[in-house]
Amino acid sequence: MSLPNFVLLITIVSCCHGAKILLIPTPATSHCLEIMSIGQALLKRGHHVTLFAVLFDPKSCIGRLDKEAFKTTFNVIVPDLDPSMQKTHEEVLAAGQKVIFSRGGMWKMFLNFLKPMLQNHCSAAMKDRVVLEGLKKGNYDIALVSRMPGSECLFAIAAYLGVPTVVASSYIDARDSGMPLQSNTFPHLMSSFTNDMTFPERLINTLLIFATSIVFKASSTSTDYSVLGDKLRDVDASQLVRDSVLFIENSDYIIDYPKAVFPNFIQCGGLTASPANPLSGELKKYMDAAQKGVVLVTFGSLIKGFPPPLIEKLMAVFGRLKYQVLFKQDKEEIRGNIKTMKWVPQNDILGHPNTKVFISHCGKNGFWEALYHGVPIICMPIHAETFTTAIKVKKYNIGSRIEIFDDTVDDLFEKISRVLENKSISQNMKRMSRLLRDRPEKPAERAASAVEHVIKYGGNHMRQPPVCFVSYIYADVWLSIAVIVSVIIAVDIWICRKCCCKGKSDKKHKTE
Structure with a gap:
């Protein structure tokens, strides 16, 4: 067989076996990055992937994708929405930021920020019927859907399209996946406990699990899915979540505590972490020239800007350090040993040998990237699961925790200096890094393999029996x-x- 004919045959076989996969993330860059990392792994295996981007800029989560290499197999669909929906989304984000910096707490954040944001997102996702009809004609084999409290509508869209769903999230509730009740060994996301609980803590943890379920159910609003068709008029969207063929959680037992799961539940901690790409230009010169080392400071994509008093407090602390400080902020300037930038390639900087410590709000993606590269992390938790992550960092002695509201400049300087000078913390983090990386497959590849399995065989053989x-x-x-x-x-x-x-x-x- 001639070489051209062989190449043509391989191309035909690849096209025949390539599945059509739809990605439906919630409107948060971090969640889109998680689900897109799985999508990229599937693209590399010859599948066709479509990203359904609603109320967020898709450019923010496909920056690492080689668009030229996958121009025929990757597609982004953005619905045509009323500008008022985008405006509402931005207003909700601004209101949520006020709740965070007013120290409103987790419940207030859910009721005043997360819930309205997802309600608006649901309305927007179901609004453009032309786009939905186009998706339906796409004949997708499976949909990867982000899961957050209130995001059930996204699973109703998958049901409207007639495709099975895979849940992909940084945290998956036990009731969604059918995971066995483990309140005695696995702490609730909103608790301050580790997996080593006393009897009173186990009692509180169990009650908290039940109370959270009741509160979320009572505070949820019924959505009229009949706009998607009469078959979905009285559908229980929560049941649609539980009927998913696969559950992929951005977690790992080495840091998130061991837990009992069924075969259709896959832990893939570190989805966005990868070997660092070489830096270039001025940033490369800056990092290479920092002989004593660099402290990287970023607080994710959700928070657009800190109140000026908090920024000045942090700047006063960083100015006292003997290290260079690279601080992601909304402006670019150099102030002594501090360099602020509007955007930084976080994963690549963490992989640079001169990076000594990472100061972060401890969102899942940033945390896993720090762990992957063995960089000690200092958590400044301000929302969602960041408080739980900070507890784990302290338990495993791989970093520290600071309180931006309560700690003085002296307190912050002392805590940061202690991590920078503590060799045991650095050694513990490097050991964790080796544990994470010493696997047959990378996290995104492990997730892609699981998705391919359920596309080929379905998921009933891995599903637990239903229980009341x-x-x-x-x-x-x-x-x-x-x-x-x-x-x-x-x-x-x-x-x-x-x-x-x-x-x-x-x-x-x-x-x-």
């Missing part, structure tokens, strides 16, 4: 045991009483 809430919490088992024990005790007491009464009766007859 009473069975899920073992209430029927413990109630049965309690009844049996009570009956045995009651019978024993009855027998004892009969024996005692008979003894007294016999003694009375003998006396007479």
Whole structure:
């Protein structure tokens, strides 16, 4: 066979076996980066991938993609929306930022920020019927959908398209995936516990799991999915989530605590982490010239800007350090040893040998990138799961935690200096890095393999049997045991009483 014919045959075979995959992320860059990392791994395997981008700029999460290499197999679909929806999205983000910096707490953040944001996102995702009809004609094999409390509507869209779903998220609730109840060994996302809990902590943790489920269900608003068709008029979107064929969580037992899962639940911690690309230009010169080392400071994409007093507090701390400080901010300037930039290639800088410490809000992607490259991390938690991540960092002694609101400049300087000078923290982080990287497949590749498996074979053979809430919490088992024990005790007491009464009766007859 000639070489041209061989190449043509390979191309035909690849096209025949390439699946069509739809990505539906929530409107947050970090979530899009997670799901897009899996999409990129699938693209490299010859599949066709489409990103459905609603209320966010897709450029923010496809920057690492080689667009030229995948120009025939990758597509971005952006619905044509009323400008008011984008305006509402931006207003909700601004309101959420105020809640965060007013220290409103997790519940207030959910009710005043996350819930309105996702409600607006749901309306926008279902608004453009022309785009949805186009997606339906795309005949996708499977949809990868981001999961957050309130994002059930995205699974209804997948149901409208008639495709099975894969849940992809930084955290997946146990009730969504059918994971066994493990309140005695696995702390709730909103708790301050580790996996080593005392009895009072286990009790509180169990109650918190049930309370969170009740609050989320009570605070959720019913969405009219009939706009997608009469078949979805009375659909239970939460059940659509639970019916997903696969659950991919951006987590790993080495840091997120071991837990019991079913075969359709895959842990792929470090989805966005990868070997560092070489730096270039002025940034390369800056990093290479920092002989004592560089402290990288970024706080993710969700928070657009810190209040000026907090920025000045941080600048005062950084100015006292003996290291160069690279600070992602909304302006570019050099102030002493501090260089601020509007955008930084976070993963690539973390992979540079002169990076000594990473100061972050401890979002999942940044945390995993720091762990992948073995860079100690200092958490400044301000929202969502960042508080839980900070607890794990302290437990495993791979960094520290600072409190931007409560710590003084002296406190912050002391905590940062302690991490920079502590060799055991650096050694622990490098050990964690080796544990993460010593795997047959990279996280995104492991996720892609699982997706290919369910495309080929389905997911029923990996699914746990359905159980009701009473069975899920073992209430029927413990109630049965309690009844049996009570009956045995009651019978024993009855027998004892009969024996005692008979003894007294016999003694009375003998006396007479």
